[in-house]
Amino acid sequence: MSKLSGTSIELPVFDIFKPLNPSSLSSLSLACKEWGFFHITNHGVSKDLYNKLYSLSTQLFKLPLESKLKAGPSSSIKTYTPRFIASPFFESFRVSGPDFFSSAQSSALLLPNQQDSEFSEILKEYGSKMTELSKRIIEVVLMSMGENFENKFYDSEFRNCHGYLRIINYTPPANVEEEEEVEGLGMHTDMSCITIVCQDQTGGLQVRSKEGKWMDINPCEGTLVVNIGDLMQAWSNGKLRSSQHRVVLKRFVNRFSLAFFWCFDDKKLIYTPKEIVGEEHLRVYKPFICADYLKFRESREEGKFEKVGLTVKDFAGTEG
Ligand SMILES: O=C(O)CCC(=O)C(=O)O
Numbered sequence: 001m002s003k004l005s006g007t008s009i010e011l012p013v014f015d016i017f018k019p020l021n022p023s024s025l026s027s028l029s030l031a032c033k034e035w036g037f038f039h040i041t042n043h044g045v046s047k048d049l050y051n052k053l054y055s056l057s058t059q060l061f062k063l064p065l066e067s068k069l070k071a072g073p074s075s076s077i078k079t080y081t082p083r084f085i086a087s088p089f090f091e092s093f094r095v096s097g098p099d100f101f102s103s104a105q106s107s108a109l110l111l112p113n114q115q116d117s118e119f120s121e122i123l124k125e126y127g128s129k130m131t132e133l134s135k136r137i138i139e140v141v142l143m144s145m146g147e148n149f150e151n152k153f154y155d156s157e158f159r160n161c162h163g164y165l166r167i168i169n170y171t172p173p174a175n176v177e178e179e180e181e182v183e184g185l186g187m188h189t190d191m192s193c194i195t196i197v198c199q200d201q202t203g204g205l206q207v208r209s210k211e212g213k214w215m216d217i218n219p220c221e222g223t224l225v226v227n228i229g230d231l232m233q234a235w236s237n238g239k240l241r242s243s244q245h246r247v248v249l250k251r252f253v254n255r256f257s258l259a260f261f262w263c264f265d266d267k268k269l270i271y272t273p274k275e276i277v278g279e280e281h282l283r284v285y286k287p288f289i290c291a292d293y294l295k296f297r298e299s300r301e302e303g304k305f306e307k308v309g310l311t312v313k314d315f316a317g318t319e320g
């Protein structure tokens, strides 16, 4: 395995619920175009909420594999993804909205002694915070794209979005050389409109530059990472960038993260409004139904649901 570390990148940080002035909007627009990644503060996830979620999730991951597999891919629940699917080091539980409580309950029931309802309550709170944040992020991203775009397009295009959370535990391999790093999650793009990631102090999230260089997104206390996904890249006619990214692990260091995906409704037709395409530009995506793209990705990835070579460009791009 090769050395995987990159160079660090300084992403802009936005106080998400404050009105954004013209200079913040242009810096947001630049970040979405160049990197498809930025940081947010004032997100409403308190340390206490995070710590409770961390500690209960850790207990869930510590359960014996046979218990976790009761919520696994071959059970009726299908919220647990064991190791060796996305990568040998990655395992996760999925919690879907809008009813995060009952979705969490299906995995939480594996926990002993009434911790299940505490866990589900916490996930309900986290899910509702992420929902509120996602709506606000879409609003400010639309604002950064053009005058009044949030009023023109939010209701007609984004009102039926929905979200789901992936709680991820990365267990690093022990048998690697010192200083060596391995991929906990391989290079991929997200199939969302936007994703909100809470990475712990270990770091390891990397974004690939347009030139193909891996850049470290260092953990930044009190902030969350936001990235643009494929659905938003297609909807914006490529004006917003869904960047390839991955997670690298350090020897002996366990990594915990929360990734929240905010997506279009499955039945939505993704077709860039003409005001966004602009008169002087061509459409770079054919219109497509959201679910058809998700199916395309699933069928190509042979179960490795996030490890991709193919993206929305291969699916609906109009340029060879
Ligand atoms: O674990 C992380 O920090 C990011 C995970 C991620 O990129 C994903 O689940 O799509």
Ligand SMILES: [Fe+2]
Pocket (backbone or CB within 6 Å): 188, 189, 190, 195, 245
């Ligand atoms: Fe991702």
